[in-house]
Amino acid sequence: MYRLLILLGFLNSLRADGFFDSDGNFFYEDIDFLTPEDRVSNGQTANLGQFPYHAKLDLKNSEGRYFRCGGSLIASEWIVTAAHCLNNGIVSARAVLGRVNLRNRTQGKTYHSDDLIVHQDFDPDTLENDIALIHLDESVETDENIAIIDLPEDDGDDYVGDVFTVTGFGRLGRNKPLSNTLQYTNLKVRPNRICQRLYNSEDFDDTKLCCKGKDGESTCSGDSGGPLADVNYSNNRNRLIGLVSFGKGSCEGKNPSGFTKVAAYLDWLSEQMEVGNFKEPC
Ligand SMILES: *[C@@H]1O[C@H](CO)[C@@H](O)[C@H](O)[C@H]1NC(C)=O
Numbered sequence: 410m411y412r413l414l415i416l417l418g419f420l421n422s423l424r425a426d427g428f429f430d431s432d433g434n435f436f437y438e439d440i441d442f443l444t445p446e447d448r449v450s451n452g453q454t455a456n457l458g459q460f461p462y463h464a465k466l467d468l469k470n471s472e473g474r475y476f477r478c479g480g481s482l483i484a485s486e487w488i489v490t491a492a493h494c495l496n497n498g499i500v501s502a503r504a505v506l507g508r509v510n511l512r513n514r515t516q517g518k519t520y521h522s523d524d525l526i527v528h529q530d531f532d533p534d535t536l537e538n539d540i541a542l543i544h545l546d547e548s549v550e551t552d553e554n555i556a557i558i559d560l561p562e563d564d565g566d567d568y569v570g571d572v573f574t575v576t577g578f579g580r581l582g583r584n585k586p587l588s589n590t591l592q593y594t595n596l597k598v599r600p601n602r603i604c605q606r607l608y609n610s611e612d613f614d615d616t617k618l619c620c621k622g623k624d625g626e627s628t629c630s631g632d633s634g635g636p637l638a639d640v641n642y643s644n645n646r647n648r649l650i651g652l653v654s655f656g657k658g659s660c661e662g663k664n665p666s667g668f669t670k671v672a673a674y675l676d677w678l679s680e681q682m683e684v685g686n687f688k689e690p691c
């Protein structure tokens with residue numbers, strides 16, 4: 410069932426009402442994910458520099474429509490995001506780094522893609538391999554508000570019981586507009602069998618993580634493709650654990666959500682980033 414919800418969600422987003430952001434770009438709402446259900450009381454607004462790896466992505470399709478997703482800066486010219494963000498005819502991407510208030514254009518800097526790489530085995534029905542890379546046409550200048558996030562170890566850790574932080578400029582709730590400020594919340598990793606009961610069990614394998622907020626808070630948080638991170642895991646460094654992939658319904662529930670497990674894709678990431686595999690700029 411979740412497959413249908415996701416696909417419908419995405420198609421809906423193509424038709425949904427959009428809005429103009431502070432840069433004068435028209436946006437359509439993206440699918441489900443986003444800030445906590447009880448965002449007013451529990452959603453927290455990030456400070457500048459608190460999540461310096463978070464990229465706000467503006468994704469343009471061939472018809473000139475824009476979608477919002479999240480991403481993470483993992484190398485000076487590379488942003489990782491979810492494949493489903495780039496799969497629907499997206500032709501180019503813009504990444505805003507170092508900005509927590511979208512109305513405040515003095516914050517951060519905007520970068521542009523020159524290549525989009527969707528995992529070759531991404532399956533939009535099962536959301537298997539929901540990972541993609543955006544190559545930027547210039548190197549990102551890092552500073553106190555813009556920083557590369559480390560990749561995790563591929564040590565077979567299932568992270569069950571660990572608490573990580575998800576960030577996003579997502580919708581502030583069902584039928585509410587997208588957020589103009591970066592929001593964050595903590596989620597705990599649950600055993601995969603919990604998500605296997607809720608989603609298609611065959612598809613919920615060990616390339617995914619099952620995460621949930623505490624005490625029945627909504628698990629939906631952060632834009633699609635955005636980071637689930639181990640913040641300050643060592644000496645003020647951050648580590649990328651997951652990518653926002655899918656949820657059940659539209660954020661109203663207490664259901665855990667599915668994340669792409671980044672540690673399962675380290676080989677893929679390094680192959681793509683080394684090989685380059687550049688197409689002509691879009
Ligand atoms: C914009 O952001 C900068 C840096 O955080 C801050 O100094 C400034 O006060 C902000 N401006 C507005 C209008 O919020």
Ligand SMILES: *[C@@H]1O[C@H](CO)[C@@H](O)[C@H](O)[C@H]1NC(C)=O
Pocket residue numbers: 641643644645
């Ligand atoms: C990060 O963790 C270290 C201890 O490992 C601590 O001293 C430091 O204050 C933390 N930084 C932040 C921003 O919380």
